[in-house]
Each structure stands twice: as structure tokens, then as C-alpha cells.
Amino acid sequence: AQSVTQPDIHITVSEGASLELRCNYSYGATPYLFWYVQSPGQGLQLLLKYFSGDTLVQGIKGFEAEFKRSQSSFNLRKPSVHWSDAAEYFCAVEIDRGSTLGRLYFGRGTQLTVWP
Amino acid sequence: GAGVSQSPSNKVTEKGKDVELRCDPISGHTALYWYRQSLGQGLEFLIYFQGNSAPDKSGLPSDRFSAERTGGSVSTLTIQRTQQEDSAVYLCASSRRGGDTEAFFGQGTRLTVV
Numbered sequence: 001a002q003s004v005t006q007p008d009i010h011i012t013v014s015e016g017a018s019l020e021l022r023c024n025y026s027y028g029a030t031p032y033l034f035w036y037v038q039s040p041g042q043g044l045q046l047l048l049k050y051f052s053g054d055t056l057v058q059g060i061k062g063f064e065a066e067f068k069r070s071q072s073s074f075n076l077r078k079p080s081v082h083w084s085d086a087a088e089y090f091c092a093v094e095i096d097r098g099s100t101l102g103r104l105y106f107g108r109g110t111q112l113t114v115w116p
Numbered sequence: 117g118a119g120v121s122q123s124p125s126n127k128v129t130e131k132g133k134d135v136e137l138r139c140d141p142i143s144g145h146t147a148l149y150w151y152r153q154s155l156g157q158g159l160e161f162l163i164y165f166q167g168n169s170a171p172d173k174s175g176l177p178s179d180r181f182s183a184e185r186t187g188g189s190v191s192t193l194t195i196q197r198t199q200q201e202d203s204a205v206y207l208c209a210s211s212r213r214g215g216d217t218e219a220f221f222g223q224g225t226r227l228t229v230v
Contacts, residue, residue: 032216
């Protein structure tokens with residue numbers, strides 16, 4: 001079945017530590033790939049996206065993600081986490097490439113806690 | 117407007133009542149999406165509008181759910197005869213034309229059915 005997997009439900013890191021959030025997808029072709037962040041009581045904010053080209057993409061707030069076709073992965077990273085990064089992070093894919101649909105399929109999310 | 121606006125932000129309703137959730141997309145965005153976020157199911161797609169038409173309504177969970185969009189702008193999601201399992205956060209998103217254009221999300225409507 002087609003799916004987006006975020007294996008880590010909850011991650012805790014200390015402020016200043018590095019961060020990697022994992023995302024794997026299972027689709028026949030490479031989809032468009034996204035990472036969103038959701039703070040409590042807020043909607044989703046786009047951090048970064050990958051459509052094609054350079055497999056290392058830079059996003060907002062110092063985040064980056066690397067697309068690895070061989071692993072069907074799109075992991076999110078940040079070299080030094082800030083307390084304000086505490087939130088829930090969602091990986092999403094769009095499989096209808098070339099259409100106007102734009103429907104997103106989401107992983108279950110990873111809740112990030114940052115210790116001072 | 118500056119962003120996607122949803123109202124109400126919170127709604128508590130009794131089981132069996134009908135509810136209407138409203139979404140005001142970003143001005144000029146032709147594509148509009150409804151998603152549902154619940155503890156057990158994560159984020160699920162409900163319906164997609166391109167202009168006033170809904171080419172994809174495959175995510176609506178039952179015939180108690182319906183949605184419309186008028187004037188290529190405001191959309192209303194209606195849930196009839198609400199059930200407790202309808203309790204969730206309903207998120208609306210819009211994008212300039214769908215496809216690979218960025219989707220902007222509203223803050224959601226938290227629906228609680230008691």
C-alpha cells in the first residue's frame with residue numbers, strides 16, 4: 001500500500017543539539033516531497049519541499065532535507081536546535097505529479113520536545 | 117486576505133446536530149483543500165476544489181459530509197447528524213493553482229461532538 005512513514009512518534013533533544021527526523025515513502029515513482037511544521041493551535045507551515053534537481057534542499061528556520069532515491073527517504077535535519085523548534089513535524093508527499101490536484105498524503109507526525 | 121482564515125476556531129456540538137465549518141482562502145487562490153486531523157487517523161484528505169468545482173471528493177468519509185465553494189472563494193464544509201467520531205481538527209488549505217504550487221493552511225476548526 002502507498003504510505004508515508006515517520007518512524008519516530010516523539011523525539012527529545014537538548015537545545016543546541018543536532019536533529020534528524022526520518023521520513024520514508026512507498027510509491028512507484030518519486031513524488032513531490034514536503035516537510036511541514038505545526039505549533040500548538042496553529043495550522044501547518046511549509047518548511048521546505050523537493051520537486052527535482054539538487055537532492056539537498058534548504059528551507060526556512062535553518063532546516064534542510066536530503067532526498068535519497070535509493071532509500072525512498074526524505075529526512076529533515078537541523079544542525080543546532082532552538083527551544084522555539086519544539087513542535088510537531090509532518091512529512092508529506094504529492095503523488096499526482098503534473099496534475100493540478102496537489103493532494104497531499106501525510107505521515108503521522110513526529111513530536112519534537114526541546115530541553116533547555 | 118493575508119492568510120487562510122477558518123471559522124469558528126472551536127465548535128462544540130451535540131451528537132446528531134448539523135455543523136458548518138467555513139474557510140476563507142487567500143485571495144486569488146483557485147485551489148482549495150479540506151483535511152481532517154484526528155488522533156487515530158493523522159491528517160487525512162477530504163476534498164479538493166478547483167474554482168467552484170470539486171474534481172476530487174474521494175476523501176469524504178460518508179454521505180453525511182458535504183462541501184461547497186462559491187464565487188471561487190469561500191468554502192463551507194457541512195457535517196450532518198454529527199457523530200462522536202467526527203471530533204477532529206478540520207484544516208483548510210489553499211494554493212495559487214493546485215499542482216506544485218505551495219499550499220497555505222489555516223489554523224483549523226476544532227470540532228468536538230458530545
